[in-house]
Amino acid sequence: MDVQGVRAAYRRYARHYDLYFGRVFHQGRKVAIEQMGIRPGEHVLEVGVGTGLALPEYPKGVRVTGTDLSPHMIERAQSRVDDMDLPDVTLLEMDASAMDFADASFDHVVAMYVLSVAPEPERMISEMRRVCKPGGRLYIVNHFRSRNPVVGGVERAMAPLSKLLGFRPDFALDEFVARNQLDVIEILPVNLFGYWTLLTAGREPAAEGAASGAAALEQRARRNKKHLRKRRLNRGRTAPETQTGRIMDDHRGP
Numbered sequence: 001m002d003v004q005g006v007r008a009a010y011r012r013y014a015r016h017y018d019l020y021f022g023r024v025f026h027q028g029r030k031v032a033i034e035q036m037g038i039r040p041g042e043h044v045l046e047v048g049v050g051t052g053l054a055l056p057e058y059p060k061g062v063r064v065t066g067t068d069l070s071p072h073m074i075e076r077a078q079s080r081v082d083d084m085d086l087p088d089v090t091l092l093e094m095d096a097s098a099m100d101f102a103d104a105s106f107d108h109v110v111a112m113y114v115l116s117v118a119p120e121p122e123r124m125i126s127e128m129r130r131v132c133k134p135g136g137r138l139y140i141v142n143h144f145r146s147r148n149p150v151v152g153g154v155e156r157a158m159a160p161l162s163k164l165l166g167f168r169p170d171f172a173l174d175e176f177v178a179r180n181q182l183d184v185i186e187i188l189p190v191n192l193f194g195y196w197t198l199l200t201a202g203r204e205p206a207a208e209g210a211a212s213g214a215a216a217l218e219q220r221a222r223r224n225k226k227h228l229r230k231r232r233l234n235r236g237r238t239a240p241e242t243q244t245g246r247i248m249d250d251h252r253g254p
C-alpha cells in the first residue's frame with residue numbers, strides 16, 4: 001500500500017470503522033495505555049490515531065497528540081474529541097514516517113494497529129524513535145504472523161493479497177524486531193485468543209540478537225497468558241508512578 005492507497009482505503013472505511021474495529025480490538029488499546037504508566041504532565045504521541053477510539057482511555061490531564069494520514073479518519077476523531085470534550089487532545093493530519101515534530105518531543109509513542117497498514121513501517125519506527133525522549137518507550141499493537149505452522153502458513157499464503165486486504169497478514173515478529181533493532185522490553189498477547197500482540201520497546205536500539213530475545217519473550221508471554229492477565233489487573237490497582245519500574249523489574253529479573 002502506498003500513501004494514496006491508505007488514504008483511499010480509509011476514506012471508504014471511516015464511516016463504519018468503529019462498528020467493525022471498535023469493540024473487538026478495544027482490549028489491545030486499553031492494555032497499551034495501561035502499560036505506559038503515564039505520569040501527570042507527560043505527553044503522549046499516538047500515530048495512526050484513526051477515529052480516536054483510544055482517546056477516551058487516556059488519564060485525564062495527560063496531553064495527547066494524535067496523527068493520521070487519512071483526513072477522513074481524523075475528521076471522525078475530531079468529532080469524538082469535541083463530543084466527549086477531551087481538551088488535552090490535539091489532532092493533526094501527518095504521515096508517521098515523516099513527522100514535523102522536533103526530536104525528543106514525547107514521553108511515550110504508540111502505534112495501535114498501524115504497522116501492518118503503514119506504507120513504510122521501518123521509516124515509521126525510525127520516526128517514532130526520533131520524536132521520543134531518550135529513555136522513553138515505543139508501544140506497538142499489531143498482529144504478527146502466527147507461530148502455529150497451519151495458521152502461519154495460511155497467513156503467508158494470503159500475503160500476495162495484501163493490497164486487496166489493505167494490510168499485511170504475514171508480518172513476522174522476529175524479522176521486524178531484527179530489522180529495526182528493537183530493544184524489546186515486554187510482549188503481551190491481547191484481544192481475542194491473544195491473536196494480537198502488544199510490544200513494548202525502548203527508544204534506543206538493541207544490541208545484536210534482539211530477535212531471538214523477542215522470540216523467547218513472546219513464547220513465555222503466550223505460555224503465561226493467565227498470569228499476565230492477573231498481573232495487569234493488579235497493576236491497575238497500583239499508583240501510576242510505580243508502574244513503569246515494576247515492568248522493568250520483571251524483565252531484569254533472573
Ligand SMILES: C[S@@+](CC[C@H](N)C(=O)[O-])C[C@H]1O[C@@H](n2cnc3c(N)ncnc32)[C@H](O)[C@@H]1O
Pocket residue numbers: 006007010021029047048049050051052053054067068069070073094095096097111112113114117118119120124
Ligand atoms: C487500522 S487503523 C487503526 C486506527 C486506530 N489506531 C485504532 O486503534 O483503531 C490504521 C490507521 O493508520 C493510519 N495510517 C496508516 N499509515 C499511516 C502513516 N504512515 N502515518 C499516519 N497514519 C497512518 C490509517 O490512515 C488508519 O487510520
